[in-house]
Amino acid sequence: MMKTVFALLASAALANAHFTMQYIWDNGVDQGLDNYLRVPPNNNPVTDVTSKDLTCNVNGLSGASVATLSIPAGRNITFEWHQHAQRTGEDPISGGHRGPVQVYVAKAPSTAASFDGQGAVWTKIYSSGLLNPSSMLWATDIVNSNGGKHSVVIPALLPAGEYLLRAEIIALHTSQTYPGAQFYIGCAQVKITSGGNANPPKISIPGTYKGSDPGITVNIYNNLQSYTAPGGPVWSG
Ligand SMILES: *[C@@H]1O[C@H](CO)[C@@H](O)[C@H](O)[C@H]1NC(C)=O
Ligand SMILES: [Cu+2]
Numbered sequence: 001m002m003k004t005v006f007a008l009l010a011s012a013a014l015a016n017a018h019f020t021m022q023y024i025w026d027n028g029v030d031q032g033l034d035n036y037l038r039v040p041p042n043n044n045p046v047t048d049v050t051s052k053d054l055t056c057n058v059n060g061l062s063g064a065s066v067a068t069l070s071i072p073a074g075r076n077i078t079f080e081w082h083q084h085a086q087r088t089g090e091d092p093i094s095g096g097h098r099g100p101v102q103v104y105v106a107k108a109p110s111t112a113a114s115f116d117g118q119g120a121v122w123t124k125i126y127s128s129g130l131l132n133p134s135s136m137l138w139a140t141d142i143v144n145s146n147g148g149k150h151s152v153v154i155p156a157l158l159p160a161g162e163y164l165l166r167a168e169i170i171a172l173h174t175s176q177t178y179p180g181a182q183f184y185i186g187c188a189q190v191k192i193t194s195g196g197n198a199n200p201p202k203i204s205i206p207g208t209y210k211g212s213d214p215g216i217t218v219n220i221y222n223n224l225q226s227y228t229a230p231g232g233p234v235w236s237g
Contacts, residue, residue: 018043019093020057021167021186022085025078025149026071033085036069038187043083045171045182049209049216052118056166056187061116063189068112073195074156079103079167079186081148092148093140097171097182098220100129100229101139103152104166104205112162112189120207122166123200126152127234129215130227136220140169155237157196165190166205170229176219178211200235208232 020043024031040057048054052061071077081093103126108115128139128150143150150167165188175181208231211217215230 017083017094017096018045019081019083019097019148019184021079021081021184021188023080024069024165024188025080025151026069027076028078031069036067036188036190038063038066038189045184047179047182049183049211050206052206054183054185054206054209055117056164057185060185060187063113063115063187066113066189068162068189068191070191070193071154073154073158073160073192075154076151077154077165077188077190078149078151079188081143081169081184081186087147091144093143093169093184095141095144096173097169098136098138098140099170099172099181100127100215100227101143101150102127102168102170102229102231104168104231105154105158106164106166106202107159108162108164110162112164112191115162115164117164117166117187117205120202120204122203122205124203124231124234125155125236127229127231129229130224133225140171143169154192155198155200155235157198157237158192158200159197160192160195162189162191164188170216172218172220175217178217181216196237198237200237201232203231205231
């Protein structure tokens, strides 16, 4: 009997410790639960960096039933994550989950809804990682204290067109060996109605990340002094 109770508690604790992207905000305006988002079937992380689930989470290769948000380039987009489909005040992404927060964009050849995000199409526009080594303050701590939210300004030089926005939170509490790092991924569909004419650098997701990357297989509990997130530098436009 006790064994069963402990087993249940343990599995509940594990499930509780995961999270999903649930809202985006456009210039400070909440767009509503799950709107414009490719919603995965549950809050489990992706751990295989060679899987197509790394692109836009499980079942994320198309967004046929997902609407696309129209915005001009230069907008401030906020992503909001929670453990459960609610804003209850619980730790939004669970305090034990420490690691970087990154945002990528990929331009669709036609519509965002039909775009699978495969190939060298992703440009990194935001990355925040280990903010203070001595206090072990990570970008994820800021997300937790900010109601599950982090923001990015869509670079004004991006060409007009339909895009996937991909935000990623990598939890590194079990990443001493590979697979171990937990990739939490959310993709939003947007249409940039006016922009610029930049041709920014691009990577593949999956493809560029390797299990051996120092930002993916890393012990964060051994006096880590600096951290290099996977996927290369940020393009700021
Ligand atoms: C983006 O919006 C968020 C939420 O409204 C705000 O906290 C943040 O300061 C804004 N960032 C910029 C660069 O304007
Ligand atoms: Cu978790």
